[in-house]
Amino acid sequence: MSDVTTTEQAVDAEHGHEHEELSFWRQYMFSLDHKVIGIQYAVTGLLFLLFGFGLMMIMRWQIAYPFQPIPLIGGLLGESRAPGGVMLPEFYNQLGAMHGTIMVFLGVVPLAVGGFGNFVVPLQIGAPDMAFPKLNMMSYWAFFLGGVVMISSFFVPGGAANSGWTSYAPLSVFATTGQTIWLIGMIFLITSSLLGALNFLVTIIQLRAPGLSFMRLPFFVWAQLVTGFLLLLAFPPLEAAGVLQLMDRVVGTSFFMPSGLVYADAPADFSGGGTPLLWQHLFWFLAHPEVYVLILPAMGIVTEILANNTRKPIWGYRVLIASLIFLGFMSFIVWAHHMFMTGMGTTMSSFFQTTTMIISIPSVVILSAMFLTLYGASIRFTTPMLFALAFIPMFGIGGLTGLPLGLAAPDIHLHDTYYVIGHFHYVVAPGTLLALFGGIYYWFPKATGRMMGDLLGKIHFWGSFIAINVVFMPMFIQGLSGMNRRMADGGTQYTMNQDVLVWNTVISWGAWALAFFQIFFIINFFWSIKKGRKASNNPWNATTLEWQAPSPPPHGNFLTPPQAHRGPYEYSVPGAQTDFVMQGDADGPTTEPAKV
Amino acid sequence: MDIPYTVAERPDTGVNNVKLGIWLFLASEVMLFGGLFSTYVLLRLMAVEWPFGSDVLNVPMGTFNTAVLIGSSVTMVFAYASLKMDDLARFKKFMAMTIGLSLVFMVVKGFEYSHEFDIGNFPSTSTYLAIYFTMTGLHALHIIGGIIVNSYFLGPGSKMWETNKAQFTNRIEAAGLYWHFVDLVWIFLFPILYLL
DSSP: OHHHHHHHHHHHHHHHHTTSOOOHIIIIISOOOHHHHHHHHHHHHHHHHHHHHHHHHHHHHHHHSTTSOOTTTGGGSOTTTOGGGOOOHHHHHHHHHHHHHIIIIIIIHIIIIIIIIHHHHHHHTTOSSOSOHHHHHHHHHHHHHHHHHHHHGGGSTTOBOOSTTTTOTTHHHHSOTHHHHHHHHHHHHHHHHHHHHHHHHHHHHHOOOTTOOGGGSOHHHHHHHHHHHHHHHHHHHHHHHHHHHHIIIIIOOOSSOOTTOEETTEEOSSOOOOOHHHHHHHHHHHHHHHHHHHHHHHHHHHHHHHHHHHTSOOTTHHHHHHHHHHHHHHGGGOGGGGOGGGTOOHHHHHHHHHHHHHHHHHHHHHHHHHHHHHTTOOOOOOHHHHHHHHHHHHHHHHHHTHHHHHSHHHHHHHTTBHHHHHHHHHIIIIIIIHHHHHHHHHHHHHHHSBOOOHHHHHHHHHHHHHHHHHHHHHHHHHHHTTOBSSOTTTTTTOGGGGGGTHHHHHHHHHHHHHHHHHHHHHHHHHHHHHHSOBOOSSTTOOOSGGGGSOSSOOTTSOSSOOOOOSOSOOBSOTTOSSSBOOTTOSSSOOSSOOOO | OOOTTSSSOOTTTOSOHHHHHHHHHHHHHHHHHHHHHHHHHHHHHHOSOOOOHHHHSOHHHHHHHHHHHHHHHHHHHHHHHHHHTTOHHHHHHHHHHHHHHHHHHHHHHHHHHHHHHHTTOOTTTOHHHHHHHHHHHHHHHHHHHHHHHHHHHHTGGGGHHHHOHHHHHHHHHHHHHHHHHHHHHHHHHHIIIIIO
């Protein structure tokens, strides 16, 4: 009972505090409140996504119209990057490396985990805040600093990192100063992720409201829990790898430098004895679980929106959670399927292609459960629901096109082609990003107290949905015909590419159309903050605990300490007065079996 | 704002937030050093020649340092136990000893490093020396971090004892767990780098 009283006292204390003016810095910049930090993460993440997308749009010009002056911004890029507005291949490489790094580490992860995780998780588990608020603030600022370091690398001599987001050695060890800055930036980002993951795990395990057992947690919280474990355990080996590469670059060690290496027609000045494969193993040991870090929060968001808009419990809650845990576990033992072409040997390849085929099973289970949730439902086609519905086929395409890459033999043909780009972007861009947009539309009323505009939202959805498929679908055609990725001239120099070069232009125009439709989102976002329709506490008639708090929730979140009395998705329960019964309602029917 | 279970244990999980947090942190540290230990194994397996640690490094100094670090772990336990016995003065004595011993460790390590540099053994000389300097260097950074945290608890941080004894004791327990982990890493580092 004592903890209930403490929460009550906390709430009372907060009510007293509400009128007390915190300074601007304490309230918005260095806030300890998980909601403010979540919004900081989300907004920063969205800005980095826009920036990373901007880099890609410049690259798309170069691919579609190789070595023609870049319109509009070509003159602003500077002589060292694009003399006379014509992009140098070196600058193209920088853009490629930084696009990947920014989108993954500064865009999607901060938005999906830092943003949604911070804002939604404590509310959904009925907690007053995260377990360690100061740590939470520190992880945001470590992330922000990492971002600043990354961006600043564009301005050092030689420009930003240019060895791809994977930073394969020995190329990256010989690269210009930008690579050192990249490594330092990564160490900040990794530290931030570690602190954040630790905080999420403790929060979810320790701060669940009374009655909210693990098997009553919303699926989104489960997804964040597994994501937390992936971040906590997969990132440190990359930190180790980062330290080793920093040693190679700065101190001159040979962790990744083999004996007898020749660089620029001269023996490289290294003792040798290391191996580039070591970097790849350490890198992919993080970077494969990272794929699930990108996708699991999106799955969580989609599940919440699906249950809410089909007005049905999600299909197979327990099976979903079992698949999720299995997926998390398996994601640690599939990493070398990125390395079939490195000559690591057929025994290794056989092992990793087997585990890769196994990991597709829980993914298919999750996708099927989402699909089956739709069966027989009278679906509300709200804006968030459109995004959630789009996620299912998009992730499906992304997943299924991954199967040929996961088998060592077809990978020989497809490796390093546009097919790979198409595959992983279908998972992360039309998959995760559409889900994240859906999540923004879904929780926006909770964060601001106002709804986002429906018409603008639907234009944003249909425009983005069509444009994003125009961007990524032709990449499968290009890739299957053997067109390589990472070519600064868009592949024009190869005879075999001539038949598929026409798609370069189509894709580029698709990308610019995609950018155009984001304008509707940006307008909608800012307009709705000021002028949007006022939202009630529970505008979607949802069941989970966050909708019990006021919109927007005050400092301390809940007016009375919440308590969970049932599972998370009690929609259309027979005998209930409404088609939803909230998790915090003490009375009313339930579909949960009676406790013995 | 009061966050539940910062001090008291949550009944169904049996831990408080700090203890769970520090154990999760240590799990991530295991993965960090795990990455480096696997690097060591890989480099050694593929090396054409790999020196015996005892031919390159000073084993007596390493042994002495091992004893010093284990000793500091013991005094750390005594420091924590003193708080449990409600004796702040005794805590301060043992905490000061812990910090003192860790400084001794760092000084000895400094002598070892400078000796290697004097005879021309640099990280760039061979992969053995590279992994030696990287692992012990990262370990030394962990020691420095521990010294900073422990000094804070000995000095300004100990004011919390007057306002919230239970929370302060929890903090020392967490700091202790971290310290034992740093000690444990060394117990693995010493044989693989000095003896084998």
